[in-house]
Amino acid sequence: MQAAFEPTDQQKDEAALWHTRRAGGSLSAAQEDEFENWLNSDRNNRLAFDQMRVLWAQIEDPARRLSTNRPKMSLSRFRSWSPSHRSFAAMAGMAAIVGGIFFLQPDIIGNIQADIVTDHTTVTPIELPDGSVVQLAANSALATDFANGHRDVELLRGQAFFDVVHRNGDPFRVHTGDATIRVVGTRFNVDYLSHQTIVVVEDGAVRVSSNRDADGVLLGPGQQVAVRGDALATSKIEDVNLALTWMKGRLSVRNMRVADLMTRLENYSDGKIVVVGKIAGRSISGSFPTTDIAGSLETVADAIGASVVKTSPWLTVIY
Missing domain, CATH: 3.55.50.30 (Phage tail protein beta-alpha-beta fold)
Known part of the structure; x- marks a missing residue:
């Protein structure tokens, strides 16, 4: 049973819309009156709007400060921020700043793990140590392992098109959080966005497996598979080039x-x-x-x- 003063999901959605409109400064006088009527028509409407204002402030204020100041904190300074040296309010403030960091830079952990990170605008061609070439989309991160005869890369985030060279039958592997793509020599696209991995083959063949399905599926030209969790859904696509337009x-x-x-x-x-x-x-x-x-x-x-x-x-x- 819903509590007496607990906004419904619909009221929360309406509050988000009203907050967005007001933040954009685009309300007419009639719309301002409509907003006031909505606000006063139900106590939970006002509560939902207040909650939305608090949430927006928690997101935007730390982000604004970080964007302006870009503070850097050494490990020794970080350690000095312990409960024995700072009040709870100070610790809460620090938590807000950390939250702002992850709001502005949600990919910071992946960037630390990566060997190659691209900016927000550039498609970057990269020649790998074995001679294979990868076109790495904007805001993407790639880790590589070519030691001891390995040919392994991990797409930590983003999108990449691989043109893999054949080398004595040695497999070339691409890993994401959902899937492993194993090839010998081929051209294919890997999209690791929207909480799933999508693989599209332009030429050759690749085997795509999930974390629990080691055999996976074999794809040929014009085929794709979407991997979400342990599920693999294959399909044939009419135009492979459609999936590759990001490179242009x-x-x-x-x-x-x-x-x-x-x-x-x-x-x-x-x-x-x-x-x-x-x-x-x-x-x-x-x-x-x-x-x-x-x-x-x-x-x-x-x-x-x-x-x-x-x-x-x-x-x-x-x-």
């Missing part, structure tokens, strides 16, 4: 969830992109430039009847 500065998609498209566009953005409400689950098709994220967001919004508000340099909301 565009994202071309067919019937993709808006939330998944936003994840990909965020990869090319300096800030977070948040989708609010039911539009996250809607499908969209089109081709969107990665060199003009603001323009791409407006195009998406026009296509699905949504609105875009940039609440700060670090956060854009589409609703």
